[in-house]
Amino acid sequence: MATPEEQLQWIERARGGDARAFEQLVRLHQRRIYRLALHLTGSGGDADDVTQETFFRAYRAIDRFDGRAEIFTWLYRICVNVSLNLRRSRRRVTSDLDDPRVPEPVAEGGNPGVSAEQAQSYRALARAMDDLSESLRTTLVLACVEQLPYKDIAQVLGCSEGTVAWRVHEARKRLRDALPDDVIAPLEPQEPAGGARGRRA
Amino acid sequence: MDLAADAEADARVVRAMSEDPAVEAWARGMYTVDHALRAWPEVRRGEKSWGRMADRIRKRLEGAKGRGGRAVTPEDEAFIAAPTFDDDAAPPREQQTTMSETNEHDADLEGLAALTRISQVPGAMPSTPPKTVGPSLLDAPDDTSSGLVDMKSLAQLTREAAASIPPPAPAPVAAPAEVEKPAPRKVEKTDDVMVKAKPAPVALPDVPEASRKGGNTWLGALGGMAVTAAAFMFFTRGNAPSPSVDSASQAVNPPAAPAVTAPAPAEAPAAAPTAAPTPAPAAEPHAAAASRRPRA
Numbered sequence: 167m168a169t170p171e172e173q174l175q176w177i178e179r180a181r182g183g184d185a186r187a188f189e190q191l192v193r194l195h196q197r198r199i200y201r202l203a204l205h206l207t208g209s210g211g212d213a214d215d216v217t218q219e220t221f222f223r224a225y226r227a228i229d230r231f232d233g234r235a236e237i238f239t240w241l242y243r244i245c246v247n248v249s250l251n252l253r254r255s256r257r258r259v260t261s262d263l264d265d266p267r268v269p270e271p272v273a274e275g276g277n278p279g280v281s282a283e284q285a286q287s288y289r290a291l292a293r294a295m296d297d298l299s300e301s302l303r304t305t306l307v308l309a310c311v312e313q314l315p316y317k318d319i320a321q322v323l324g325c326s327e328g329t330v331a332w333r334v335h336e337a338r339k340r341l342r343d344a345l346p347d348d349v350i351a352p353l354e355p356q357e358p359a360g361g362a363r364g365r366r367a
Numbered sequence: 368m369d370l371a372a373d374a375e376a377d378a379r380v381v382r383a384m385s386e387d388p389a390v391e392a393w394a395r396g397m398y399t400v401d402h403a404l405r406a407w408p409e410v411r412r413g414e415k416s417w418g419r420m421a422d423r424i425r426k427r428l429e430g431a432k433g434r435g436g437r438a439v440t441p442e443d444e445a446f447i448a449a450p451t452f453d454d455d456a457a458p459p460r461e462q463q464t465t466m467s468e469t470n471e472h473d474a475d476l477e478g479l480a481a482l483t484r485i486s487q488v489p490g491a492m493p494s495t496p497p498k499t500v501g502p503s504l505l506d507a508p509d510d511t512s513s514g515l516v517d518m519k520s521l522a523q524l525t526r527e528a529a530a531s532i533p534p535p536a537p538a539p540v541a542a543p544a545e546v547e548k549p550a551p552r553k554v555e556k557t558d559d560v561m562v563k564a565k566p567a568p569v570a571l572p573d574v575p576e577a578s579r580k581g582g583n584t585w586l587g588a589l590g591g592m593a594v595t596a597a598a599f600m601f602f603t604r605g606n607a608p609s610p611s612v613d614s615a616s617q618a619v620n621p622p623a624a625p626a627v628t629a630p631a632p633a634e635a636p637a638a639a640p641t642a643a644p645t646p647a648p649a650a651e652p653h654a655a656a657a658s659r660r661p662r663a
Contacts, residue, residue, distance in 0.1 A: 185428040193421045200420075204410060214420065221424050223446045227439050230447055235561040240447070243561065247446045254453075269408035280408060291403060301452035310404035321561055324449025325457070332458040338368075342397045350396045353403040 168194055173237055180228050192221050195238050199245050205307045206249035208296055210266035216252060220245040235321050243322045246304055267292045283352040294344040298337055305333035368401055447562055521598055
């Protein structure tokens, strides 16, 4: 894992036109950018395109990157913008027959993974997320799937932390209301969270 | 759910969950949804696939060789700006606070600020000043007032004066430039820490046409300040004798002269800038104006 100082050096070299230096940033962050794009677009092919476009736009605008924030939050912002544009141009979510967001069920006896029931629940959860508004879905993905701190999300989206918290809460509430209990049940954690679960609502 | 791990839960929520099974089930489902999102399995993709993606990106970057950070087009600017959503959901209280918070004194403060603007508007006619309040410079023997200027009365004067000003012609609205993509950039109130600010273009002050004939804009501002002081002095005059012997009022009154003497509207702003550096010639119009003002 490259240190922040190393990443800043790559950025400086990229500003001078060194594409190889920028490629180091690509290899470092492409997985998280792709995951974000996948959850925002709902399509594997679109996520590939969004990932490439994100890094290309970032390279072109590298001079405008302000070092006060971390590079990955800046890449996240570009990814969100590219994903939103693509999704709007599509007018509807292009859902693959095999939704790439849905984890493949693992046969029993193999490595720990998701069961067929859990895979179905994730499919329903993915569809419910597609029905959320743009702002709620984007904020929810950044907060829960990408697990960014609210402070970083506020930087990415250019809003306040209070707005982030409200959107996350609102999105979770709508997902809960949209999913029946029997669909949610397979997704319950296998091991209860002990005392914390009893104390938290 | 978003509380710290060692934070105590809301007692009301805990009680509701213990008393109503439906509430408990709903809360448990909420917790499960959150857990499922956070534990969403990673997409399975081989290392070679990731490598191929990185190679494709590098080749595309090399195609833009020498342009790294050099050619930031307006379209690129849109991608690095904060996203704009179709819905832009925000908590109701947050939406209200995007506007400036109301203050019970806002109307009065706005009235005071309007003093400087009114003095530069052609044809501005002051309303009938209210009765003098507060003490004059020469206190009457039985005067027991505090001597403070009544700000509300002063603000009321400016509001009445503003009401006498004809509304300006609406400025022509420029047609918005067509943007194929992406969404228009939203003006953010928060400081964008991720993007370097572009150098702001030098904005020349919008000098009214009439003022250009008369002189410099700074003289107009000086005149506005003089109006404020004049109003202060006028309302504290009280039972003072004729203004012709009130040297202090003469010195600060010139900007009000054009309005009182009712010159041609186009010439009124011209008189204001030139009046400030030459208080002596303005003393005569001021004396005429003062004679028309009702005495307290």
